[in-house]
Amino acid sequence: xxxxxxxxxxxxxxxxxxxxxxxxxxxxxxxxxxxxxxxxxxxxxxxxxxxxxxxxxxxxxxxxxxxxxxxxxxxxxxxxxxxxxxxxxxxxx
Amino acid sequence: xxxxxxxxxxxxxxxxxxxxxxxxxxxxxxxxxxxxxxxxxxxxxxxxxxxxxxxxxxxxxxxxxxxxxxxxxxxxxxxxxxxxxxxxxxxx
Numbered sequence: 001x002x003x004x005x006x007x008x009x010x011x012x013x014x015x016x017x018x019x020x021x022x023x024x025x026x027x028x029x030x031x032x033x034x035x036x037x038x039x040x041x042x043x044x045x046x047x048x049x050x051x052x053x054x055x056x057x058x059x060x061x062x063x064x065x066x067x068x069x070x071x072x073x074x075x076x077x078x079x080x081x082x083x084x085x086x087x088x089x090x091x092x093x
Numbered sequence: 094x095x096x097x098x099x100x101x102x103x104x105x106x107x108x109x110x111x112x113x114x115x116x117x118x119x120x121x122x123x124x125x126x127x128x129x130x131x132x133x134x135x136x137x138x139x140x141x142x143x144x145x146x147x148x149x150x151x152x153x154x155x156x157x158x159x160x161x162x163x164x165x166x167x168x169x170x171x172x173x174x175x176x177x178x179x180x181x182x183x184x185x
Contacts, residue, residue, distance in 0.1 A: 001129040001136045009125045014117055024107060024118045029141050031102045035094045037182045044096045047123045048171075052183055075184045077142075079173030089131050089146060089169050 003029075036077055048081040130171050142175040 003025060010021035032050070035042055042050040052075050060071040094102075096119065103115040110118075126144055129136050136144040151167040175183065 001125070001134055003138050005129075006122055006125045006136075006138075010118055010121050013121050014114070016114075016118075021118075024103065024110070024115075025122060027103055027106045028099065028119060028122055029138060031094075031099060031106070033141065033179055033182060036179065037185075039183075040094050042094045042099070044099070044123060047096075047127070048173075050173075077175040077179065077183045079144075079171075081171040085127055085130075085171055086168075088127050089171055091131070 039075070044082075046082055046084045048079055048085055051078050051080060052076070053078055133169075138176070140176055140178045142173055142179055145172050145174070146170065147172050 007018060007022045007025050010016065010025060011018045014021065016024065032042055036050055036052060039052050041052070044050075055074050055076055057073045058071050059068060061068055100112060100115045100119055103119065104110050104112055107115075126136050130144055130146050133146055135146070146169045149168050149170055152165050154163050154165040155161065156163055
């Protein structure tokens with residue numbers, strides 16, 4: 001499924017035009033991106049939480065050459081699905 | 094940010110939407126993603142990331158408190174991978 005399919009669903013279920021539905025879906029994704037970019041946690045009840053985690057510098061290896069190298073400190077985005085979403089996907093809800 | 098705050102932010106951005114309409118749209122979006130995953134289909138959102146389902150086989154586990162063996166059923170686990178654009182924006 002892609003963004004276009006989601007726009008179609010919004011259009012079908014809400015009666016908003018495709019253009020309006022598309023604008024709304026893009027806006028939702030922009031709002032989420034802006035918040036995550038600022039390091040904010042996003043908690044969507046019944047769905048899951050998007051959390052930014054700070055990773056320290058660590059040593060790694062180039063898997064091809066075996067050479068040891070430093071992996072820089074970085075911020076990474078993780079998603080923790082809610083219990084409700086996990087149950088739903090397993091047909092339990 | 095919570096879901097309620099996301100809904101408010103959406104109304105701020107598209108001011109012809111009522112709060113109720115914004116809430117309905119957010120719910121349809123989340124429900125569509127959940128439905129797709131429940132059907133075993135991945136969701137790819139360009140510029141944002143992709144949601145997939147990983148299959149976990151049944152396994153023997155242990156109750157960490159008692160050490161007792163328990164069987165853990167096979168299950169499907171949702172998984173999100175941030176797209177390059179979002180990954181870079183988060184890390185800048």
